[in-house]
Amino acid sequence: MSFNKLGCLFFILYFSVGTAWTATPDEVVKETAEGVISHIESNRSVLETHPEKIYDMVNELVIPRFDFISMSKWVLGKHWRTANEKQRSKFIAQFKALLVRTYARALLEYSGQSIKYYPVEQNSTSTLAVVKTELTSSSNTQLPILYRMHQKNEEWKVVDVAVDGVSLVTTYRNSFATQIKKKGFDSLLNELSEKNEILGGSISN
Numbered sequence: 001m002s003f004n005k006l007g008c009l010f011f012i013l014y015f016s017v018g019t020a021w022t023a024t025p026d027e028v029v030k031e032t033a034e035g036v037i038s039h040i041e042s043n044r045s046v047l048e049t050h051p052e053k054i055y056d057m058v059n060e061l062v063i064p065r066f067d068f069i070s071m072s073k074w075v076l077g078k079h080w081r082t083a084n085e086k087q088r089s090k091f092i093a094q095f096k097a098l099l100v101r102t103y104a105r106a107l108l109e110y111s112g113q114s115i116k117y118y119p120v121e122q123n124s125t126s127t128l129a130v131v132k133t134e135l136t137s138s139s140n141t142q143l144p145i146l147y148r149m150h151q152k153n154e155e156w157k158v159v160d161v162a163v164d165g166v167s168l169v170t171t172y173r174n175s176f177a178t179q180i181k182k183k184g185f186d187s188l189l190n191e192l193s194e195k196n197e198i199l200g201g202s203i204s205n
Contacts, residue, residue: 023156024120024122024129024156025120025122025129025131025147025149025156026117026118026120026131052200063096063100065157065158066096066099066157066158067152067157067158068092068095068096069092070150070152070157070159071095071159071160071169072091072092074160074169074173075095075172075173075176076173076176077177079176079177079180079185082185087186090189091188091192094189094192094193094196095192098192098195098196098199101196101199101200102199113135113136114135115134115135115136116133116136117131117132117133118131118132118134127150127151128148128149128150128151129148129149129150129151129156130146130148130149131146131147131149132144132146132147133145133147143163143164144163144164144165145162145163145164146161146163147161148160148161148162179191
């Protein structure tokens with residue numbers, strides 16, 4: 001997955017998680033978009049001078065809206081079951097930091113892309129939902145982005161995203177599984193920690 005596509009993924013992720021949880025999943029996506037765009041545009045000059053300030057918004061609005069524990073379980077698969085509690089806790093923290101920091105950098109690249117929203121796909125008896133959107137760039141290129149969300153404690157939270165048919169969870173799952181098989185779980189933890197140090201930024205726990 002290219003960085004541009006990954007950037008679009010994290011930008012739209014923000015749209016899908018930042019509004020009141022009394023709304024349906026598709027309403028969450030739609031209602032949040034205008035507020036996010038307004039915030040970025042009204043703070044553009046500040047963010048260009050002090051890009052690190054984007055982390056304040058990320059810490060406040062993004063982190064609480066993801067179910068990082070469920071995402072971590074699915075990304076690690078069988079390796080979650082064999083990891084000890086210390087390894088699990090460290091992985092959740094580092095995986096969260098990786099996603100948020102990558103997202104924050106991508107958010108700074110927003111330049112007025114338009115978004116089309118589709119009706120939510122949800123079984124009335126299920127706590128899972130799929131929200132489809134389509135990002136159109138300034139060059140009129142369409143990029144489909146699909147969000148898988150689940151309802152936990154009456155809150156809709158993101159558990160996976162697919163950009164142009166490529167699942168975030170599946171992509172990381174394959175990559176992490178390869179790393180663990182070759183060098184072990186602790187090697188993956190160290191690699192994530194080093195990557196996050198390079199990306200920088202302040203992430204709350």
